[in-house]
Amino acid sequence: MFQKYVPADVIEQFFSRREAHLVGDERVLSILFSDIVGFTGISESLSPSEVVDSLNHYFERMVEIIIQRKGIVDKYIGDAIMAFFGAPVSSGRDAQNAVAAGLEMIESMDEFNVWQTAKGRPPFRSGVGINHGKVTIGNIGSDKKMDYTVIGDMVNIASRIEGLTRVYEEPMLVSSQVYREVRDSFPCFFVDKVAVKGRRSAVSVFGVRRDIDAESEKAVRYYHAGIRHYYGRRFDDAARCFDRASRIRPGDPRFERFAERCGSFLRSPPPPGWTGIVVMNEK
Secondary structure (H helix, E strand, C coil): CHHHCCCHHHHHHHHHCHHHHCCCEEEEEEEEEEEECCHHHHHHCCCHHHHHHHHHHHHHHHHHHHHHCCEEEEEEECCEEEEEECCCCCCCCHHHHHHHHHHHHHHCHHHHHHHHHHCCCCCCCEEEEEEEEEEEEEEEECCCCEEEEEECHHHHHHHHHHHHHHHHCCCEEEEHHHHHHHCCCCCEEEEEEEECCCCCCCEEEEEECCCCCHHHHHHHHHHHHHHHHHHCCCHHHHHHHHHHHHHHCCCCHHHHHHHHHHHHHHHCCCCCCCCCCEECCCC
16 A cells, blocks of 8 residues: 555665654755645535546546656645655655656646546646755654654745746746756746745745747747846846847746836836845735
């Protein structure tokens, strides 16, 4: 039964050094959160049996992807999945595995929705957030029930990043820590600098793609040049870069978002000490 939730090779390594994994420990892991956008509204349109059937089918697909990428499903939280990569044994590519899993989870939604709509049910759309950093991991609970789980600030931030996927209309967002780990493996782009709810310091968030074409890559180069000008308060130069990016990829919300901010600051400059941090008051 344990193999339903944990990769077989991880189980073998776990039991070969069982006592070492039963105590609490600080580890650097990758944490993935995923949930279904607008699930409450969807569930209200379905019968209880249909909700359970759809969720089970959805979870079966998502969990299989996580396990194939050497992740462990920590828990289900309603329609959300929390998973971690790098414990009890690190693969040495934990952030890459987490990002690959996230991309595959998003890509698998098309196939899932063929099944879902064939049943006459609304399609699902999911968001994925990933963070990478030091957490506390171990068997936590009581004599009655104990879970091998992770806790800590990095876990909370991963959850908040997943929530930002709705704000920025990006299917997957990752932290700067993840970005530094995977930027040589996947095309990444800056999204924003955000103070998430419950945290004063800013988190830089990035989007990730499986791959991008040459024209999109050129547009992103202009965009990133604009970002550097923007945070340097050179709003005129930044606006020109965002305009060039938009000429290549018209209608891209990333470019339009910062172009609008530049226009606003050119009309009314920000005060001294401006950092460009966007404060989020909702989860």
